Amino acid sequence: MLISNISAKVIANWLFSFGYLPMTNTICASNSPQRWQTLWLNVNLVTMIETEDDYGAVKEAALAISDGKIVWLGKEVDLPTYNKDTLEVLDGQGRWLTPGLIDCHTHLVYGGNRANEFEMRLQGKSYQEIAEAGGGIVSTVKATREATAAELLKSSLPRLTALHQQGVTTVEIKSGYGLDLTNEIKMLEVAGELAKQLPVTVKRTFLGAHALPIEYKDDPDGYIALVCDEIMPVIVKQKLADTVDVFCENIGFDIKQTERVFIAAKKHGLAIKAHAEQLSDLGGTELAAKYQALSSDHVEFLSEQGIKAMSAANMTAVLLPGAFYFLRETQHPPIELLRKHGVDMAIATDVNPGSSPICSIQLMLNMACTLFRLTPNEALAGVTRNAAKALGLSSSKGQLAVGFDADIAVWNISQPAELCYQFGVNPLSALIQDGRQVI
Numbered sequence: 346m347l348i349s350n351i352s353a354k355v356i357a358n359w360l361f362s363f364g365y366l367p368m369t370n371t372i373c374a375s376n377s378p379q380r381w382q383t384l385w386l387n388v389n390l391v392t393m394i395e396t397e398d399d400y401g402a403v404k405e406a407a408l409a410i411s412d413g414k415i416v417w418l419g420k421e422v423d424l425p426t427y428n429k430d431t432l433e434v435l436d437g438q439g440r441w442l443t444p445g446l447i448d449c450h451t452h453l454v455y456g457g458n459r460a461n462e463f464e465m466r467l468q469g470k471s472y473q474e475i476a477e478a479g480g481g482i483v484s485t486v487k488a489t490r491e492a493t494a495a496e497l498l499k500s501s502l503p504r505l506t507a508l509h510q511q512g513v514t515t516v517e518i519k520s521g522y523g524l525d526l527t528n529e530i531k532m533l534e535v536a537g538e539l540a541k542q543l544p545v546t547v548k549r550t551f552l553g554a555h556a557l558p559i560e561y562k563d564d565p566d567g568y569i570a571l572v573c574d575e576i577m578p579v580i581v582k583q584k585l586a587d588t589v590d591v592f593c594e595n596i597g598f599d600i601k602q603t604e605r606v607f608i609a610a611k612k613h614g615l616a617i618k619a620h621a622e623q624l625s626d627l628g629g630t631e632l633a634a635k636y637q638a639l640s641s642d643h644v645e646f647l648s649e650q651g652i653k654a655m656s657a658a659n660m661t662a663v664l665l666p667g668a669f670y671f672l673r674e675t676q677h678p679p680i681e682l683l684r685k686h687g688v689d690m691a692i693a694t695d696v697n698p699g700s701s702p703i704c705s706i707q708l709m710l711n712m713a714c715t716l717f718r719l720t721p722n723e724a725l726a727g728v729t730r731n732a733a734k735a736l737g738l739s740s741s742k743g744q745l746a747v748g749f750d751a752d753i754a755v756w757n758i759s760q761p762a763e764l765c766y767q768f769g770v771n772p773l774s775a776l777i778q779d780g781r782q783v784i
């Protein structure tokens with residue numbers, strides 16, 4: 346690749362990673378081989394440091410970890426002298442290391458399931474028709490309200506376990522099936538509890554504006570007032586979420602209602618994101634850009650104007666191929682235009698009982714390529730670097746780089762594209778979370 350193709354940031358990142366740039370004192374201290382705790386030898390790296398192609402790959406590499414951070418990586422021949430008696434040395438046997446995968450959009454805490462609606466859809470009813478007839482999200486709200494926290498934990502744990510076993514080290518979990526103070530809190534507390542049960546980083550998002558609960562059937566503005574004035578302040582006070590999401594859609598909330606939620610979120614210092622342009626183009630993404638949202642998610646119906654707004658606000662487009670597939674949608678997200686305007690693309694499962702009951706990040710990698718025609722390099726960036734960006738975690742997760750969290754997946758593959766190409770045989774060989782081997 347020509348050097349002119351690589352941004353200054355990329356070059357700095359590489360030089361920094363390989364020890365040519367001065368580092369902060371803290372990193373310097375732990376970077377000395379005397380302080381290393383674990384050293385992987387004989388590995389290949391998919392660093393996902395932004396190089397536009399080739400996965401930021403480094404072959405015949407080594408990687409050192411200390412205090413939960415990556416402290417050295419590069420060609421094994423360039424390793425500085427170290428004392429093998431003072432640290433754990435692991436032979437990777439030629440395996441590939443990627444950043445731990447990040448699922449940046451899930452609704453994996455919920456009660457019940459919607460297999461009955463799946464049957465209805467197979468008989469010809471659409472997702473929208475089912476929602477308008479009182480099914481859809483609202484039926485999961487009923488089941489979620491009826492479930493105790495312990496029951497929700499029990500039903501959610503296998504979903505998170507499935508993601509974890511496929512290499513996920515960070516997951517975003519949204520509320521949005523409680524739709525009142527007690528039950529939104531219950532969902533977010535369960536999401537927090539999941540992070541204690543499994544070695545996974547859980548990032549929580551308040552999605553109070555997901556659907557209209559039955560008791561506010563004729564008063565959407567009244568419900569938005571409840572979300573902004575009653576529920577959100579408690580969520581903030583109890584630190585149950587740091588991001589707010591809104592379902593801006595004709596079966597969700599309109600632009601004015603969405604804007605009210607964004608204004609309230611900004612007032613509380615919360616980050617924002619949106620479910621927008623999934624089934625129609627309401628302009629939710631442009632509105633989100635106006636409020637410097639982290640991401641707009643789904644975006645099948647996004648216009649070029651919306652894409653330009655995303656680009657100007659440095660937002661990430663989160664693509665959800667599982668929902669596209671499961672709802673048998675035909676409108677593809679505007680991939681070419683997103684590329685043209687340099688909008689970063691993330692990929693996520695959207696695990697939820699209605700539109701994507703699919704707990705597999707590996708299947709999403711495959712679908713991102715087969716259904717949306719992403720390159721394997723783009724798909725992998727979508728579940729690592731760009732997923733981190735969609736969660737506001739760009740400086741600590743999603744890349745193998747010095748100073749980043751040592752969240753690392755070790756794969757039994759012979760080239761990175763295999764992670765997108767084959768599905769059904771799990772190639773995960775080991776998983777490291779915060780420097781600790783957890784699988």
Ligand code: DI6
Binds near residue numbers: 620697699700701
């Ligand atoms: N978009 C989605 O894909 C999920 N929520 C949303 O706003 C679907 C939620 C569901 O059908 O239960």
Ligand code: FE
Binds near residue numbers: 452620695
């Ligand atoms: Fe969703």
